[in-house]
Amino acid sequence: MADFTLVVGNKNYSSWSMRAGLMVRLASIDADEVVIPLDRPETAAAIRKHSPSGKVPVLLHRGLAVWESLAIAEYLNELKPEAGLWPAAVAARAHARAISAEMHAGFAELRTHMPMNIRSSYPGKGMTPAVRADIERITSMWRDCRKRFAGAASKDDGFLFGAFGAADAMYAPVVTRFRTFGVPLDADSEAYAKAVLAHPAVAEWIDAAKNEPWLIQSCELE
Numbered sequence: 736m737a738d739f740t741l742v743v744g745n746k747n748y749s750s751w752s753m754r755a756g757l758m759v760r761l762a763s764i765d766a767d768e769v770v771i772p773l774d775r776p777e778t779a780a781a782i783r784k785h786s787p788s789g790k791v792p793v794l795l796h797r798g799l800a801v802w803e804s805l806a807i808a809e810y811l812n813e814l815k816p817e818a819g820l821w822p823a824a825v826a827a828r829a830h831a832r833a834i835s836a837e838m839h840a841g842f843a844e845l846r847t848h849m850p851m852n853i854r855s856s857y858p859g860k861g862m863t864p865a866v867r868a869d870i871e872r873i874t875s876m877w878r879d880c881r882k883r884f885a886g887a888a889s890k891d892d893g894f895l896f897g898a899f900g901a902a903d904a905m906y907a908p909v910v911t912r913f914r915t916f917g918v919p920l921d922a923d924s925e926a927y928a929k930a931v932l933a934h935p936a937v938a939e940w941i942d943a944a945k946n947e948p949w950l951i952q953s954c955e956l957e
């Protein structure tokens with residue numbers, strides 16, 4: 736049994752689980768994984784056994800439960816600062832935390848109208864003026880990060896701050912939503928989306944999502 740356990744929901748539908756799952760992979764810790772299928776009669780009780788908020792993800796470590804995706808990022812960063820979850824430079828680090836917090840707190844229109852569903856394809860659906868505004872804000876942040884911070888990092892693998900980090904994990908489910916809903920992207924955002932999808936931890940999560948047996952009917956659009 737590993738020292739850590741990450742409790743998540745369906746990999747196909749649970750964007751917050753994906754974020755924490757990617758962060759755990761980045762931190763290179765040995766973690767067991769418990770997947771609790773969402774939207775079933777037994778779901779709430781099963782989650783409550785591990786998570787005081789009644790939500791996933793939750794990271795369990797030596798009697799401690801850490802819930803909320805951003806708190807999990809900070810906990811992993813404290814234990815494994817060498818993993819580079821946040822950028823090394825102070826200004827880049829502040830910016831990475833700000834855009835991650837903006838994701839955590841915002842983009843309700845995008846999240847409502849383009850729900851995460853990795854294995855499905857709904858090109859053209861879900862677009863409204865408010866969703867478009869969310870997409871414009873997100874892609875302008877991506878372009879700005881790439882321009883201001885990625886080139887100045889010690890390593891630029893095509894991600895927001897050079898190397899894949901917690902901020903990229905926060906936006907990875909947005910990238911998969913853009914694919915599910917066939918959202919056309921400008922050239923720089925498309926290059927970033929491709930880099931995210933090609934990252935081994937993201938590719939592994941997507942594969943697992945595609946192979947899950949569960950279906951949540953309310954998340955499947957017509």
Ligand SMILES: N[C@@H](CCC(=O)N[C@@H](CS)C(=O)NCC(=O)O)C(=O)O
Pocket residue numbers: 744748749750751752773774778779782789790791792802803804805839
């Ligand atoms: N703000 C939380 C959001 C967690 C969240 O909303 N999780 C959803 C799944 S994506 C959940 O656990 N829902 C409970 C349920 O469906 O029963 C975070 O950042 O971790």
